[in-house]
Amino acid sequence: xxxxxxxxxxAVALVFSGDADLLEIVVLSLxxxxxxxxxxxxxxxxxGALVAIGRFPGRNAVLIVMNALMGLPPVVVGLLVYLHLSxxxxxGFLGLLYTPMAMIIAQTILIAPIVAALSRQVLEDLHAExxxxxxxxxxxxxxxxxxxxxxxRYSLLTVGLAGFGRAVAEVGAVIIVGGxxxxxxxxxxxxxxxxxxxxxxxxxxxxxxxxxxxxxxVNAAVQSVRxxxxxxAYA
Amino acid sequence: MRDTLAMTSVPxxxxxxxxxxxxxxxxxxxxxxxxxxxxxxxxxxxxxxxCTMIMGPNGAGKSLLLKLLHGLIHPTGGGIDxxxxxxxxxxxxxxxxxxxxxxxxxxxxxxxxxxLKARGKTGDRRDALLDHVGLAHKAGQPARxxxxxxxxxxxxARALATDPEVLFLDEPTASLDPASVLAIEAIVSAAxxxxxxxxxxxxxxxQARRMADDVVFLHRGRVxxxxxxxxxxxxxxxxxxxxYLNGRIVV
Numbered sequence: 440x441x442x443x444x445x446x447x448x449x450a451v452a453l454v455f456s457g458d459a460d461l462l463e464i465v466v467l468s469l470x471x472x473x474x475x476x477x478x479x480x481x482x483x484x485x486x487g488a489l490v491a492i493g494r495f496p497g498r499n500a501v502l503i504v505m506n507a508l509m510g511l512p513p514v515v516v517g518l519l520v521y522l523h524l525s526x527x528x529x530x531g532f533l534g535l536l537y538t539p540m541a542m543i544i545a546q547t548i549l550i551a552p553i554v555a556a557l558s559r560q561v562l563e564d565l566h567a568e569x570x571x572x573x574x575x576x577x578x579x580x581x582x583x584x585x586x587x588x589x590x591x592r593y594s595l596l597t598v599g600l601a602g603f604g605r606a607v608a609e610v611g612a613v614i615i616v617g618g619x620x621x622x623x624x625x626x627x628x629x630x631x632x633x634x635x636x637x638x639x640x641x642x643x644x645x646x647x648x649x650x651x652x653x654x655x656x657v658n659a660a661v662q663s664v665r666x667x668x669x670x671x672a673y674a
Numbered sequence: 675m676r677d678t679l680a681m682t683s684v685p686x687x688x689x690x691x692x693x694x695x696x697x698x699x700x701x702x703x704x705x706x707x708x709x710x711x712x713x714x715x716x717x718x719x720x721x722x723x724x725c726t727m728i729m730g731p732n733g734a735g736k737s738l739l740l741k742l743l744h745g746l747i748h749p750t751g752g753g754i755d756x757x758x759x760x761x762x763x764x765x766x767x768x769x770x771x772x773x774x775x776x777x778x779x780x781x782x783x784x785x786x787x788x789x790l791k792a793r794g795k796t797g798d799r800r801d802a803l804l805d806h807v808g809l810a811h812k813a814g815q816p817a818r819x820x821x822x823x824x825x826x827x828x829x830x831a832r833a834l835a836t837d838p839e840v841l842f843l844d845e846p847t848a849s850l851d852p853a854s855v856l857a858i859e860a861i862v863s864a865a866x867x868x869x870x871x872x873x874x875x876x877x878x879x880x881q882a883r884r885m886a887d888d889v890v891f892l893h894r895g896r897v898x899x900x901x902x903x904x905x906x907x908x909x910x911x912x913x914x915x916x917x918y919l920n921g922r923i924v925v
Binding site for chain 2: 568569571572574575576577578582586589590671672673674
């Protein structure tokens with residue numbers, strides 16, 4: 440067991456050494472979580488938009504379910520995906536268990552409701568402002584959704600960021616469906632859990648540092664884009 | 675602004691569909707919200723051409739009447755007959771400019787492009803439209819950073835991009851400076867001269883005198899008077915209109 444100071448020093452040295460194992464884990468983490476975020480946005484944004492502009496029976500129930508799903512426990516999502524992808528499961532024939540694809544599926548399920556629920560709120564507020572003008576222009580539902588998503592694009596960036604943050608930081612789902620296999624499905628969070636339990640705090644801390652830097656970097660990038668947009672009154 | 679109008683060489687209007695949506699017949703129109711009756715048996719007719727001013731004190735139901743005529747809200751009772759045309763078709767052949775322009779979070783040019791594209795119209799009229807309202811030099815600028823007068827001119831250009839046969843204006847010059855008011859009036863007058871039917875809500879008596887062919891005066895949810903402008907201003911027929919024009923409080 441290293442002292443915290445020693446571990447931190449080793450962690451910094453590891454980050455700057457360009458360690459191949461560390462890099463591999465970071466790249467896989469980003470690949471899995473960014474892909475999951477992209478797919479979740481493709482599913483969640485139109486869904487959020489339809490609920491935002493739609494008035495249909497049971498809408499309130501849909502809203503409650505959407506908001507409740509934001510708090511899906513990652514381990515439960517992992518377990519459900521595991522049950523479906525395991526050899527005896529309905530999708531077992533695909534052979535996806537313990538692959539990055541399984542992790543992408545699990546994270547997509549985890550964050551699509553977040554993207555849907557948050558984008559619904561953003562788009563509903565914008566729709567309240569635009570709806571009379573759009574009805575005057577006789578826009579179709581598809582035209583309305585397209586225009587709302589485009590005009591809310593900078594706010595929706597933050598929604599995507601919230602989804603990405605949740606995906607890249609969760610450990611419960613990916614460890615169940617990915618298995619934390621070295622050089623195959625080991626991502627930052629599962630590696631941190633493993634190395635901590637092994638007592639290798641240097642690698643765990645190094646990965647933790649990278650995770651923090653990524654979180655800071657992505658937030659800073661999105662924030663600067665939003666500030667630029669706000670100066671032009673586009674956000 | 676008038677010079678700008680004269681210089682416009684590219685046509686800003688497109689051919690219109692067959693079959694008129696005018697004249698308009700409004701009969702016994704009733705609008706209730708909750709327990710409040712906003713319009714209570716409004717009836718009047720509008721001919722195929724000209725500029726009708728809808729006037730009346732605050733709360734008389736003027737803006738809601740415009741939205742009813744445009745099909746944005748539905749009446750509690752009574753009928754609106756646009757020459758027997760279906761309501762959805764009628765809305766598409768009209769445009770409404772709101773008191774507070776709702777501009778998209780895009781450039782000035784993109785606000786026009788959006789409407790042209792949504793309506794399946796060619797985009798080559800955008801520059802002519804912007805030129806027409808004196809905003810050609812601001813085409814690339816963010817629409818929501820325009821001044822109040824510029825924003826309203828853009829809203830007008832966007833409305834004109836739909837080639838409306840009826841143009842509704844809901845106090846478009848409220849809170850604008852005199853130069854901006856005249857600029858808006860020049861654009862509306864040009865549309866009127868091209869045959870667009872204008873229905874204009876205003877509190878500005880001077881503006882009504884300059885623009886109106888006839889005046890529908892609403893009071894307490896009813897039409898107190900519908901008179902030609904050359905009769906309404908010198909000799910209002912209703913006591914409420916007389917008080918309103920004389921600057922006395924009408925409630």
